Structure formats: structure tokens, C-alpha cells
Amino acid sequence: MTELARILTYQGIPVWRHTRVIQWAAQILSAIVVVALVAWFFANVANAVQERGISYSFSFLSREYHTPIGDTFVPYEPSDTYLYAFGVAALNTLVVAVAGVILATLLGIFIGVIRLSGNWLVSRLALAYIEFFRNVPLLVQLLFWFFIMLVLPPERDGYVIAGQLYVNNAGVSFPWPTGTGQPIATLIWLILAVVAIIAGFVVSRRLSRREVETGRTSYPVLLGCAAAVAIGALGWLLVNAFAGDAPLAISTPEPQGRFARIDGGFTARAGMIVLLIGLVMYTASFIAEIVRAGIQSVGRGQTEASRALGLSQLNTLRQVTFPQALRVIIPPWISQCLNLTKNSSLGLAIGFTELTSVAQTMTQLAPPIPIFIMLMAAYLAMSLTWSLIGNLYNRRIRFS
Amino acid sequence: MATESNPAPPPLSSALPPPRMSVGAAGWIRANLFSTWLSGLLTVTSGAVLVLALWYGLDWVLLDAEWTVVTTLGGQFIIGSYNSEQACPGQNCFWRPQAALLLVTLLLGMGWGVAAGGLAKRIALIAAIAIALLAFLPYSLDKMGLDVRLLLIANLPALLAGWALARYTALGTARWIVILSVAVFLITLVLLRGVPGVPGLQPVLVQNWGGLTLNLVLAVAGIVLSLPIGIALALGRRSNLPVVKSLCVTFIEVFRGVPLITLLFMSQHLLPLAFPQNFPVNPLFRAAVVITLFSAAYMAENIRGGLQALHPGQAEAARALGLPGWQTTLLISLPQAIRNVIPAIVGQFIGLFKDTSLVYIIGMVDIVRVGYRFVSGNTQYLDNAPEVFIFISLVFWVFTYGMSYVSRHIERQLGVGER
Numbered sequence: 001m002t003e004l005a006r007i008l009t010y011q012g013i014p015v016w017r018h019t020r021v022i023q024w025a026a027q028i029l030s031a032i033v034v035v036a037l038v039a040w041f042f043a044n045v046a047n048a049v050q051e052r053g054i055s056y057s058f059s060f061l062s063r064e065y066h067t068p069i070g071d072t073f074v075p076y077e078p079s080d081t082y083l084y085a086f087g088v089a090a091l092n093t094l095v096v097a098v099a100g101v102i103l104a105t106l107l108g109i110f111i112g113v114i115r116l117s118g119n120w121l122v123s124r125l126a127l128a129y130i131e132f133f134r135n136v137p138l139l140v141q142l143l144f145w146f147f148i149m150l151v152l153p154p155e156r157d158g159y160v161i162a163g164q165l166y167v168n169n170a171g172v173s174f175p176w177p178t179g180t181g182q183p184i185a186t187l188i189w190l191i192l193a194v195v196a197i198i199a200g201f202v203v204s205r206r207l208s209r210r211e212v213e214t215g216r217t218s219y220p221v222l223l224g225c226a227a228a229v230a231i232g233a234l235g236w237l238l239v240n241a242f243a244g245d246a247p248l249a250i251s252t253p254e255p256q257g258r259f260a261r262i263d264g265g266f267t268a269r270a271g272m273i274v275l276l277i278g279l280v281m282y283t284a285s286f287i288a289e290i291v292r293a294g295i296q297s298v299g300r301g302q303t304e305a306s307r308a309l310g311l312s313q314l315n316t317l318r319q320v321t322f323p324q325a326l327r328v329i330i331p332p333w334i335s336q337c338l339n340l341t342k343n344s345s346l347g348l349a350i351g352f353t354e355l356t357s358v359a360q361t362m363t364q365l366a367p368p369i370p371i372f373i374m375l376m377a378a379y380l381a382m383s384l385t386w387s388l389i390g391n392l393y394n395r396r397i398r399f400s
Numbered sequence: 401m402a403t404e405s406n407p408a409p410p411p412l413s414s415a416l417p418p419p420r421m422s423v424g425a426a427g428w429i430r431a432n433l434f435s436t437w438l439s440g441l442l443t444v445t446s447g448a449v450l451v452l453a454l455w456y457g458l459d460w461v462l463l464d465a466e467w468t469v470v471t472t473l474g475g476q477f478i479i480g481s482y483n484s485e486q487a488c489p490g491q492n493c494f495w496r497p498q499a500a501l502l503l504v505t506l507l508l509g510m511g512w513g514v515a516a517g518g519l520a521k522r523i524a525l526i527a528a529i530a531i532a533l534l535a536f537l538p539y540s541l542d543k544m545g546l547d548v549r550l551l552l553i554a555n556l557p558a559l560l561a562g563w564a565l566a567r568y569t570a571l572g573t574a575r576w577i578v579i580l581s582v583a584v585f586l587i588t589l590v591l592l593r594g595v596p597g598v599p600g601l602q603p604v605l606v607q608n609w610g611g612l613t614l615n616l617v618l619a620v621a622g623i624v625l626s627l628p629i630g631i632a633l634a635l636g637r638r639s640n641l642p643v644v645k646s647l648c649v650t651f652i653e654v655f656r657g658v659p660l661i662t663l664l665f666m667s668q669h670l671l672p673l674a675f676p677q678n679f680p681v682n683p684l685f686r687a688a689v690v691i692t693l694f695s696a697a698y699m700a701e702n703i704r705g706g707l708q709a710l711h712p713g714q715a716e717a718a719r720a721l722g723l724p725g726w727q728t729t730l731l732i733s734l735p736q737a738i739r740n741v742i743p744a745i746v747g748q749f750i751g752l753f754k755d756t757s758l759v760y761i762i763g764m765v766d767i768v769r770v771g772y773r774f775v776s777g778n779t780q781y782l783d784n785a786p787e788v789f790i791f792i793s794l795v796f797w798v799f800t801y802g803m804s805y806v807s808r809h810i811e812r813q814l815g816v817g818e819r
Contacts, residue, residue, distance in 0.1 A: 027643040034647055041674040048673040119439045120432035122446050135800035136793040137754040140768055144793070147775065147785030342659035348761075356662045368669040375666070376658055383657035 055367040061086075067361060069353045071269050082362065089358035090378055096272065096354065097341040097382070100279040104340060105333070107280060108287025113317070115292050126288065133285040138343055142278040146350045149270045156260040166253050166262050172273050173253035176266030180245050189247035192235030200228025271352030275344065283340045290332045294325035327397050334390035341382050355379070469784040470791045473774055474539065477795070480610015480765045482592075487608035491600070497613050498551040500588040501531065505555045507577065507584055509562020514572050519809050523802075528559040585620060592617075606684035610765035612795065618687055618766075619753040625692045626752065627745075630699025635729065637704055648700070655697035663690050664761040687759045695752045702744040706737030739814055746807035750800045757796075768792055 015021055049056060065085040066078050073095055076088050115126035133141070149169060152158065158168025166173040179186035204224025211218040239247045253265030268276075298321050306320040307313075348357040359375045421430055434440040470477075475494070481487055483494045508524040515521065535552035537544060566572035571580070592613070594603035609617070636648035655663070667690045672681045710733055718728040738745065760769040771788040775781050781788075 023641055027641045030641075030647065031643045044675060045670070045673045048677070054673075117439075117442070118432070118435055119442050121450075122442050125446055125450065131801065132793075132797065135750070135754075135797045135804070137757040137768070137796055139757045140789055140793050140796065143768065143772055144786060144789040147782070147789070151783050151785070345659040345661045348661060348665075356659065356665060359662075360665060363669065372666050372670065375662060376654075379659065379662060380654070380657040 049369075054369070056369045057367065058370045060366040060370070063366075065362075067365075069358070070351070071272050071353060082366065086355075086358060086362070086374060089353050089355050092272075092347075092352070093341070093344050093354040093378075093382075096275055096279070096344045096347070096352075097337075100276055100283065100340050100344065101337045103276070103280045104283040104287055104336075107284035109291050111284060111288035112291025112295070115288060116295055130285045130288050133281050134289070138278060138282045139346060139349055141282055142274060142346055142350050145274045145277050149274050154259075155255065155262055158260075164252060166255075166265075168262075169270060170262070171267050171269040173262045173265045173267040175250050175252045177248045178251045180247065180249050182243050182245060185239050185243035185245060186247045189235055189239045192239075193232050196228045196231035196235065199231055200224045203227040271347065271350055274350050275347050275352045278346075279340055279343055282343070283336055286336050286339075287333060290329055290336065291325070294327075294329035295321055297328045298324045330393050330397075331390060334386055334393075338383050338386040341386065342379065465787050466781075466784045467787055469774070469781050469787055471539075473770060473788075474537075474543070476611060476770050476774075477767050477792075478611045479613050480608065480770055482604060482608050482610060482613070484608070488602065488604050491602060492545075492547075493604060494548060495551060496591045496594075496601075498548065500584075500591050502551070502554060502558045503584045503587060505531065505558040506562040506565070507581055509559040509564075510566040510571070510577055510580070511562075512559075513563040513566025514574060514577060519806065523806070524559060524563075528555050531555045582624075585624070588617070606682045607763070609684065610767075611770055612767045614684075614759070614764060614766045615753070615756040618684075618691060618756040618759065619749075621688045622691045622695050622752045622756070623749050625688075626695035626699050626748075629692065629696035631703055631734065633696060633700035634703035634707060637700060638707055652697045652700050655694050656701070660690070660694050660755055661758050661761055663694060664758055668762045683759075683762045683764050686762055687756075687764060691752065691755060691759075694755075695748060698748050698751070699745065702741050702748055703734075703737060705744065706739075706741035707733060709740055710737050742807055742811050742814070746803055750803050753800060753803070754796065767795065 048054065061083040062081050064079050065082050067085070068078055069076055069085060069088055071092055072088055073091055074088060076085070080088075111126045111129055114122050115130065117123050117126075152167065152169040155166075155168045155170050158166055158170075160166055164175055201224065204220040204227075207218040207220035207223055210216065211220060236247060251264045251266075253262045253267065255261070256263040302320055302324065303316055306316045311319065344354055345356040347354040348360060351357075353361075355375060355378055359371050362371050420426060433443040475483065479494070479497050482497070483492065487493070505524075505528050508520075508527055511520045512524040532553050532555050535549040566577075570576075591601075592604065592609060593606065594601045596603050633648050633652055636644045637652065639645055639648075664687065667686045671686050671689070675681050714736060715728050715733055718732040719725075723732070757766055757768045759766055760772070765773065771792050775785045775788055
């Protein structure tokens with residue numbers, strides 16, 4: 001009570017101008033407005049749900065989906081459930097996102113670096129690429145590639161490059177490793193291969209530290225690769241000796257039958273190819289600008305000093321400029337990765353079954369509200385994952 | 401002897417010219433194209449690729465490509481099926497978007513008058529002349545009537561009228577231009593929508609709006625609305641009131657985490673449910689709401705970046721001078737913060753304009769959909785799809801590149817990054 005009286009009479013300032021009072025009033029007011037608005041929307045939705053008899057139960061998830069999905073990376077039958085089909089589509093989104101991020105980053109770094117090249121012509125070409133692909137909607141680019149793909153010849157008279165790469169309107173087929181008769185042997189070798197890669201990294205890390213500390217030339221990259229290859233090859237020979245069969249075989253695409261359907265190898269179907277080409281070329285133009293800005297943010301003195309120490313241009317870029325530029329590059333790069341993941345929802349426009357397009361098909365046969373909840377949860381989970389990676393990295397560079 | 405071992409320098413007139421290979425065109429070529437053997441190799445290979453690409457590209461553009469597919473669509477790219485018999489029965493409605501365009505040109509002229517030359521003049525003149533030149537497209541008179549052509553040419557006098565208005569009346573201030581811009585946007589909406597009962601202005605359903613006009617209307621609405629909402633969200637996110645802050649963070653992160661295409665698709669089912677049944681939740685309204693909110697979430701993050709980069713001394717000094725909190729924010733912090741992130745904001749505007757191409761999800765026929773519908777509906781034109789989409793790309797490119805050009809100009813004028 002005395003507290004209240006003190007506030008009310010504090011130094012003659014009227015109570016409605018007291019900072020605390022204003023702040024509390026603002027919070028309560030905004031909370032009331034938002035809660036009222038949300039409650040109104042929910043009341044409307046609940047009303048509509050009741051009046052029009054819209055279901056909001058998740059029970060449809062265990063029903064059979066009965067709809068074919070074009071591109072699958074796990075076995076899928078139309079008799080599988082809605083939940084499984086949703087998972088298949090989520091996997092498709094993930095595959096496109098991961099492949100897209102890797103390819104877009106490589107292309108983006110390449111274009112960003114040649115944009116800064118001292119060569120006028122090359123730098124202008126990179127600029128033209130960036131200015132064009134960045135300024136045209138991704139949907140237009142995707143439709144462009146989509147129709148290019150559509151008017152390619154059918155499988156029977158498609159293009160064959162070097163007898164290995166088949167390009168036609170069904171997609172692009174190329175050789176791909178497959179397991180042989182014994183899955184256990186394949187699995188063992190794959191585990192060994194992962195071990196080999198880790199060992200290679202460790203060797204290269206150790207050697208490069210020794211090189212920095214002692215100044216003795218130690219060839220970290222070369223010896224690291226050699227270690228990885230050696231362990232992998234040894235594993236291959238061992239598995240071969242014990243199982244009597246090579247762990248992996250290369251399956252090459254082969255036209256079969258009257259319509260020359262491509263069999264064997266790996267076929268990236270048209271929808272996925274179009275989506276990947278579009279996403280990669282679009283996102284690479286943004287990544288190129290990020291890389292350029294990052295490299296330019298490194299002081300000129302750094303480059304000059306490393307050149308004066310006798311490092312070659314490539315080594316200057318690889319060991320002096322790029323590691324420093326990474327601090328500036330990584331945060332916007334993460335947000336481009338997130339954008340690429342979200343833009344994969346444009347698969348809807350070109351007939352690639354990813355999350356949004358499977359959701360659209362499902363809403364025609366199942367209640368929309370639970371589907372939307374799942375859809376939002378899936379996308380928010382992916383974007384949270386990207387933010388988490390970004391935050392972890394940020395923390396690492398801040399404390400080092 | 402001393403004179404021999406230390407000869408006097410030759411007179412200036414006889415000084416040797418610099419080596420011919422280090423100055424002039426030859427010097428430039430050597431420094432920029434053949435500085436090292438690697439650079440020379442790059443020049444030769446990329447030059448060869450460029451020449452080949454130009455050769456085959458021009459060959460295709462001039463000889464193989466069927467541009468009739470673009471000219472057949474003509475007005476549909478601009479306005480969709482707005483002027484069709486089904487949308488606007490018994491009348492010619494094409495004058496309505498054209499009248500709106502005249503008002504926009506008037507505004508451009510006023511901008512030129514106020515800015516007195518420079519970039520505003522260049523943009524106004526280029527835009528008006530380009531529009532007027534459209535009047536001389538080689539269509540037959542029954543495809544493109546005399547009235548249409550005259551209204552296009554009328555953009556030139558409209559530009560001059562705007563310039564004169566700004567020069568010789570009291571309307572020639574930036575404040576009036578802002579007010580009039582809002583007025584022109586609202587008039588445009590009324591003109592396009594029509595007024596029931598008024599002859600010549602019969603209502604046209606928004607479902608029939610389309611083409612580039614639709615993209616522009618959505619982009620302008622989104623830009624105008626998303627900036628203030630974004631500023632409010634950014635301030636809310638930085639406020640020390642826990643309730644306000646958490647509400648803003650939730651909004652921003654949810655809208656940034658989900659793709660726009662998914663939001664649009666969901667709005668088709670959810671927005672009609674979230675409003676009372678008699679509420680006019682038409683596709684245009686839905687698209688504008690979703691695009692604005694989506695863009696506002698990104699805008700908030702851009703502006704928050706600007707606010708964070710601002711030295712706290714600015715706000716402290718303002719408080720020390722006795723400015724109340726809201727004046728500190730509005731007059732001291734925000735102007736500097738926004739100035740610092742102009743490139744990011746314009747980038748967001750460009751993104752918003754590009755994103756308007758996604759409204760096909762909720763059944764609106766924007767410029768991209770016009771092309772797509774035509775190509776996929778007429779199989780004889782299937783082979784000519786690249787022409788259509790290259791044309792549409794160029795249309796988008798002109799607008800987006802223009803926006804980034806203006807942004808760079810403003811940045812230079814404000815001297816961002818020079819202090």
C-alpha cells in the first residue's frame with residue numbers, strides 16, 4: 001500500500017507517466033490485443049470446423065495413401081500409409097536440400113572467386129551471371145528448365161554421352177555403386193570407409209599442425225588422402241577375401257526393351273534434375289556475392305604480406321584469405337542454406353514430390369488442418385536445425 | 401672526368417616515352433587480360449566460350465526462336481484476362497489500368513520536378529518514353545486500338561504536367577508526393593476494382609486481375625505495409641518487455657521458418673476459416689496478407705541488424721538531451737539504423753517483387769502464370785516455352801535491376817560507408 005502511494009506521488013510525476021506503469025500497461029495491452037485476435041481467429045476456425053464438419057483428427061495417418069510418388073529414395077508402395085508417404089516426401093526434401101547446398105556452395109565459391117579475379121573478362125562474366133540469376137524469380141527459372149527438359153527426346157532416342165550418361169526427358173541416368181549379393185559385406189566395408197575418411201582427416205590435421213609448429217614440409221593433404229585410400233583399399237581386399245565377393249559393384253545404366261527404358265545405374269528423374277539445376281544456379285548467385293564480400297572484408301595487407309612471404313596465389317587464398325573470410329561468410333551462408341531448403345517447396349510447381357506438394361495432394365483426400373500442423377512442424381524443424389548449426393559455428397569463432 | 405662519370409640528365413623533351421606495352425589500350429589489355437599465363441589462358445578459353453555462346457545464342461534469338469508466342473499473348477502479359485468478355489462483359493476495360501498508369505507517370509513527373517534532375521529525371525524520362533514507344537508496336541488496329549495507343553502516348557504530357565505541377569504549385573514537396581502516392585495507389589485499386597452502379601466502371605472480380613499489373617499491385621502493397629510492420633516487430637524484438645518481446649520473436653521465427661509457397665497454400669484453406677463467413681477473403685486479399693506478413697518478418701530482422709550496429713551512444717546522447725523514449729527511437733535511432741541497412745531492405749523489396757510470382761498457388765494469374773497457362777494449354781507452342789520464359793525473365797530483370805540501381809544511387813548520395 002505504501003509502495004503504491006509512493007509510486008503515485010513520486011516527485012510529483014503523474015502516475016500515467018511513470019516508466020514502470022507505462023511499460024506494464026504496454027505489455028498487458030499488447031498481450032490482450034494479441035490474445036483477443038488469436039482467440040477471435042480460433043473461435044472462427046472452431047466455428048467453421050463445426051459448421052462445415054471439417055475433421056481435425058490425425059487418425060487418417062494410418063490409412064493407406066493409394067497415390068504413387070514419382071521420386072523415392074526408400075522403397076515405397078501405394079499401399080503404404082499417409083504417415084510413411086509424408087516421411088518419403090520429407091526425405092525427398094532433405095535429399096534435394098543437402099545436394100543443393102553442396103552444389104550451390106561449390107558453384108557459388110567458384111563464381112565469387114573469379115568475380116574477384118584480376119582478369120577483366122572473367123570477372124565481367126561472373127558479374128553477368130550473378131546479376132541475371134539473382135534478379136529473376138526462381139519460379140521463372142524452374143519453369144524454363146522444366147520446359148527445356150520436357151522437349152528433350154524420349155528415352156528411345158535420348159542423348160548418350162560417352163556411353164555412360166543418358167540424358168532424356170525422363171531424367172538423367174549415370175553409373176552408380178550398388179551392393180553385391182552380401183549386404184553384410186557391403187555394410188562392413190562402408191563402415192571401414194567412414195573410418196578411413198576419419199583417419200585421413202586425423203592424419204592431415206596432425207601433419208598440418210606439425211608443419212605449422214616446426215616448419216618442416218609435411219604434405220598434410222597428400223598424406224591424409226593417401227592414408228584414407230590405403231585403409232579403404234585394405235578393407236576392400238579383406239572383405240573381398242573373407243566374403244569371396246567385392247563389397248560394391250558399379251552398375252551402369254543400360255537401355256532395355258522396345259521403349260529403351262533405362263535400367264541400372266542411378267536415374268535422377270526429370271523433376272529432381274530441374275529442381276536441383278534451378279535451386280543451385282539461383283542460390284549460387286547469392287553465395288557468390290557473399291563469398292566476394294567475405295574475401296573483400298579481409299584486409300589488403302593480409303594478402304600482400306602472404307605474397308611477400310612467398311606463398312603462391314592459390315595458397316594465399318586457401319591458407320590466409322579464406323580462413324579469415326569464413327567468419328564473415330558463414331552467417332549469411334547459413335541463411336542461404338535455409339532459403340534453399342525452403343525454396344525446395346517450389347518442387348510443387350514442377351511435379352517433384354516434396355513436403356509441400358505431398359501436402360497439397362493429401363489435402364484433397366484428408367483433413368487439411370492436421371496436415372498443415374505436420375507441414376509447419378517439418379519446416380520449422382529444418383530451419384531450427386540450420387539456425388542451430390549457425391549458432392554453434394558462431395560460438396566457436398567467437399571464443400577462439 | 402667528373403662530367404663523364406656523372407652526366408647531366410637529358411632535357412625533358414628528349415625523355416623516352418613509356419614502353420608502348422604499358423600504356424593505352426595495349427597496356428590495359430596486358431594488365432587486365434594477359435597479366436600472367438594463367439590469366440591469358442582464362443581470357444582465351446572464356447573468350448572462346450563467350451564467342452561461341454553469342455554466335456549460337458544470336459542465331460537462336462534471330463532465326464530459330466518463334467517470338468510470335470510472345471506477341472500473341474501481348475496485352476495478357478500486362479493485365480491477364482482482365483479485359484476478357486467474361487471478366488468485363490460488354491465493355492472495354494483496358495482504359496482503366498491505362499488511366500492508373502497515367503497517374504503513376506504524373507507522380508514520376510512530380511518526382512522529377514521536386515528532385516530537379518539527377519536520377520529522378522533519368523528514371524522519369526526513360527519510363528515515360530518507353531511507355532509511349534509501346535504505342536507504336538506493329539499490331540493491327542483491331543488488336544491494339546487507337547484509343548489504347550493514344551492513352552499510351554498521353555504518358556508524355558502526363559509526365560510534363562507532373563513536372564509543371566511540382567515546379568509551379570505548392571504541391572512540389574516530398575511530403576505531398578508521399579501523400580499523393582498513397583492516393584494514387586488507392587485510386588488504382590478503385591479503378592481496377594470498379595464501382596457498382598457507375599457506368600463505365602462496372603466491377604471486375606479480383607480473380608480476373610492478372611499479368612504484370614497484379615505483380616506490381618501486390619509488390620507495392622507488400623512494400624508499403626511490410627516496412628512499418630517490420631519496424632514495429634524489430635522494435636518489439638529489441639524491447640525489454642518480456643511479453644512483447646516473446647510475441648515478436650515467435651511471429652518472426654515462425655514466418656521466417658516456413659516457405660512462402662507453403663504459407664500461401666495454407667492460407668487458401670485456413671484464412672477463409674479464420675474470418676467470419678461474410679468476410680471478403682478473396683485471393684487478392686489473401687495474397688497481400690501472406691506476402692506482407694512474410695516480408696515483414698524478414699524486414700524486422702534487417703532493421704534489427706541496423707539497430708544493433710548503431711552505437712548505443714546515439715540513444716544515450718538523445719536521452720541526455722531530454723528526448724523522450726519514442727522521440728529517441730523515431731528521430732535518432734531508426735533513421736540511422738535504416739540508413740545503414742538500405743541495401744538489405746531493397747534486397748528484401750526485390751525478393752518480395754520476385755515472390756509475387758508465387759501467387760499462382762492460390763489461383764491468381766500473374767505474368768508467369770499467363771505464360772505457363774498458354775504454353776501448357778497449347779501443345780503446338782510447347783517447343784517455344786523458352787522464348788516465353790526468357791521474355792518474362794527480362795521483364796522481371798528490368799524492374800529488379802532498376803531497384804538495385806536506385807538503391808546503390810541512394811546509398812552513394814547518403815554517403816553510407818564513407819564515414
